[in-house]
Amino acid sequence: MSNGKYSMKVNxxxxxxxxxxxxxxxxxxxxxxxxxxxxxxxSIDAKSFSLELDCTTMNLVTPEMVPLLESCYKLYKESGFKQVIFKIKQSTILKMQLSRLARNTGLQNAQVVEI
Structure with missing residues (x-):
């Protein structure tokens, strides 16, 4: 059973x-x-946009999810956003997981911010 949810908005x-x-x-x-x-x-010119991901309700990454998340990170990289910001609640483990995924996929303009 899935409890994953998401929303997207272009500002x-x-x-x-x-x-x-x-x-x-x-x-x-x-x-x-x-x-x-x-x-x-x-619908946008990604080069002049930042991508902001609110991950404050995201669960820790399971081993099964790593390949799926890597494909999403590669999409973020290919889109060419000027900056990619992952916002998380205070979680050292999730911060390490998301940072490692960014490193492993070559997403160099990513930043994980605890809010």
Whole structure:
């Protein structure tokens, strides 16, 4: 059973694409997320936008989720955003997991921020 949820919004004024991700995603959730993501990115010039991901309700990354998240990180990289910011609650483990995923996928303009 899936408890993964997400929302996306393009904020033209602030030149940000805002994503909220939470819970634990199934492969079907990830497929749906990727389709919505690609549709939203196609409507903007990503080079002049920042991607802000609200991960404050995201669960720790399970080993099964690593390949799916890596594919999402690669999408973020390919989209060419000027900056990618992951916002999380105070969690050393999640911060390490998300930072490692960014490193492993070559997403060099990523930043994990505890809020």
């Amino acid at each position: 033209q004024g602030a030149q940000t694409m805002e994503l909220m991700v939470g819970g634990t995603f199934t492969p079907a959730d990830v497929d749906s997320f990727i389709k919505d993501y690609q549709r939203n990115v196609a």
